[in-house]
Amino acid sequence: MTLPENLPDYRTPDTSPRMIAAEIYRGSSYGPKHPLAIPRVSLVVDMVHALGWVDGSSYVTGPVATAEQLTRFHDPDYVRAVMQAERDQILPEDMMVKFGLGKNGNPIYPEIFRRPATAAGSSILAAKMIAKGGIVHHPAGGTHHGLRDRASGFCYFNDPVLGIYALLDSGLDRVLYVDIDAHHGDGVQIAFAEDDRVLTVSMHQEDLWPKTGAIDDIAGGMARNLPMPAGMNDDEMRYVLYEYLIPLALSFAPQAIVLQCGCDTLAEDPLSKQLLGNQSIWEVVGTMTKLAPRSLVLGGGGYSPYGVARCWSGVWATINGIEIPAVLPITVENILRVIKWTHSRGRQPDDTMFTTLCDPWRGGTIREDTRERVRRLRGYGV
Numbered sequence: 001m002t003l004p005e006n007l008p009d010y011r012t013p014d015t016s017p018r019m020i021a022a023e024i025y026r027g028s029s030y031g032p033k034h035p036l037a038i039p040r041v042s043l044v045v046d047m048v049h050a051l052g053w054v055d056g057s058s059y060v061t062g063p064v065a066t067a068e069q070l071t072r073f074h075d076p077d078y079v080r081a082v083m084q085a086e087r088d089q090i091l092p093e094d095m096m097v098k099f100g101l102g103k104n105g106n107p108i109y110p111e112i113f114r115r116p117a118t119a120a121g122s123s124i125l126a127a128k129m130i131a132k133g134g135i136v137h138h139p140a141g142g143t144h145h146g147l148r149d150r151a152s153g154f155c156y157f158n159d160p161v162l163g164i165y166a167l168l169d170s171g172l173d174r175v176l177y178v179d180i181d182a183h184h185g186d187g188v189q190i191a192f193a194e195d196d197r198v199l200t201v202s203m204h205q206e207d208l209w210p211k212t213g214a215i216d217d218i219a220g221g222m223a224r225n226l227p228m229p230a231g232m233n234d235d236e237m238r239y240v241l242y243e244y245l246i247p248l249a250l251s252f253a254p255q256a257i258v259l260q261c262g263c264d265t266l267a268e269d270p271l272s273k274q275l276l277g278n279q280s281i282w283e284v285v286g287t288m289t290k291l292a293p294r295s296l297v298l299g300g301g302g303y304s305p306y307g308v309a310r311c312w313s314g315v316w317a318t319i320n321g322i323e324i325p326a327v328l329p330i331t332v333e334n335i336l337r338v339i340k341w342t343h344s345r346g347r348q349p350d351d352t353m354f355t356t357l358c359d360p361w362r363g364g365t366i367r368e369d370t371r372e373r374v375r376r377l378r379g380y381g382v
Helices: 041-050 076-088 093-099 114-129 159-169 186-192 234-252 278-288 305-320 330-337 368-378
Strands: 018-021 059-061 134-138 175-179 198-205 223-228 256-260 294-298
Touching: 018 041, 018 114, 041 305, 041 330, 076 093, 114 134, 114 159, 114 294, 134 305, 159 175, 159 186, 159 256, 159 294, 175 186, 175 234, 186 198, 186 223, 198 234, 223 234, 223 368, 234 278, 234 368, 256 278, 278 305, 294 305, 305 330
Parallel strands: 018 059, 018 134, 134 294, 175 198, 175 256, 198 223, 256 294
Antiparallel strands: none
């Protein structure tokens, strides 16, 4: 497979990418036994700083969204409940059940409002930053399961939805949302199912929670879903990129692309059965961000701290055209070595995980099942 000849580059010239993050993620945890007990965004921030890849002009501190901003999508009673949960660190049982707070993997923890509200505020700000063009990398974003009136799937506020609303508010009317997380981007699909300004595309592992996003699910007409079989390798990811994502983007001609690049599809991740290396994720990011003058690159799932830190740091390098070193400097290696993580299903790192950023290409057979699903999905057109 080769990239289509003369693939266009619609990026806004003379506009440098920017990263948006915040210190609230450092030390904030969903609890010791939760998959999000691990450090993630703070590792990425530390690594790109240690590598000299960001400075005062490229790194922006994200703000906390206001209640008024959050209610652009979320129900006011729900927003108030999350604020109450942070203040009191407990809610009455009926409220917990109604709003999904303190239930089903969505714990009440010290920063339960400020942390997701910062991700939301950052996506809103990022959308405003790229209103006239550019790329923003927001690794704490991508909380794609959040629903209008309840928490879901570790997600309290849906920052992709709020970021897309901000793009639409700036006057855009063709936004392409592409989600390559292992889990279906259900919350974003629901939000824009009947909005012909936003096309939502989700490639996810079939049969994983929330067990939605079947291939024939096009919602109100503006959703496309590609459930992938377990065991997806880098060559299959490349196949999906070349045979589906690029042609779809060229046909839709988006004014902005919002890319949710959860990396729970990496082979070492404990919550999926996919077998990707980080190079194929970078290839998706590097290619898709050329296909619109505005791109918002979000994080998402990812439950191996080593995998997340290396993958999302490489995402930043990719959108900046930075050459990734063959061997990491000792200062960066030490950031990875001091991580303490154990998980019954996690793959413990070998030494190359500490000394390099780039995984070997984890290729393999492009299964007929994969080819058939792509053919079938292409039948839906744009």
